[in-house]
């Protein structure tokens with residue numbers, strides 16, 4: 001009963017709707033504002049859904065009306081297309097309703113923005129600094145004594161930002177070279193880090209977990225790899241993380257680390273092991289460039305890779321793993337200690 005043209009039009013509309021729905025479904029999986037995990041992201045998602053539903057209703061009414069009128073009053077054999085001019089009720093309706101909608105959206109957006117931009121409230125429980133540079137984020141924890149290092153500076157982490165669950169965290173942004181943008185979609189907030197200018201936002205995670213984020217301002221070749229991993233710890237775990245992170249950082253700046261490195265490089269170790277960035281280039285034993293990040297070494301005989309296990313291993317390898325090719329070099333306790341302290345910095 002429909003003409004070819006109408007059938008083609010209906011087909012195109014159906015295809016567009018299917019494409020829209022399937023792309024929305026695909027996005028539902030990733031880091032996306034529609035998966036809010038904090039109050040700020042929820043504020044954005046609420047606004048998004050209110051506007052989305054309103055837009056769908058408007059779309060249905062307007063396009064439904066156009067399609068209905070186009071079909072019902074169209075010209076066809078035996079019928080002349082009807083012409084309509086002026087209808088006060090309709091014209092008032094489609095002036096007043098959109099005006100009310102736009103004003104409501106403005107007020108709602110204003111309220112949400114006020115909430116989102118409130119980085120200086122007394123409810124802020126933690127302050128962290130984030131610096132963007134090509135192509136990495138560095139996070140510093142300069143406002144708590146527990147993050148103070150041996151040399152008087154404060155802990156820094158790269159790529160990973162650690163916070164506690166349920167705490168409102170102010171993130172103070174800066175940029176070293178070009179403009180970057182901080183964004184962790186499911187936690188909310190997105191703010192540019194601009195060279196020479198201080199900007200800030202706040203974040204809060206409602207559940208423990210790891211949330212993915214990304215630099216969102218094109219900043220050069222490495223832009224796509226400028227990732228953020230936000231780790232939200234339960235309060236009870238955060239202390240343990242902080243103590244371990246500070247211990248790690250202290251180890252790396254400790255003069256002992258240099259002694260350990262020199263000891264390692266002066267002994268037979270270098271004949272078998274490679275540590276990139278040093279003169280150790282041996283190929284017989286396993287590479288140790290990232291030994292401190294490995295889950296285990298010596299084929300699983302030393303696991304996990306921590307200070308105690310490494311100490312036992314370096315002190316007397318055959319005692320830990322009979323038959324190993326690494327002999328007991330009868331190192332002094334001091335030598336073993338120094339070497340292990342250095343190995344633990346190889347991440």
Ligand code: CUA
Pocket residue numbers: 132133135179180181215216217218219220222223224226
């Ligand atoms: Cu940094 Cu894009």
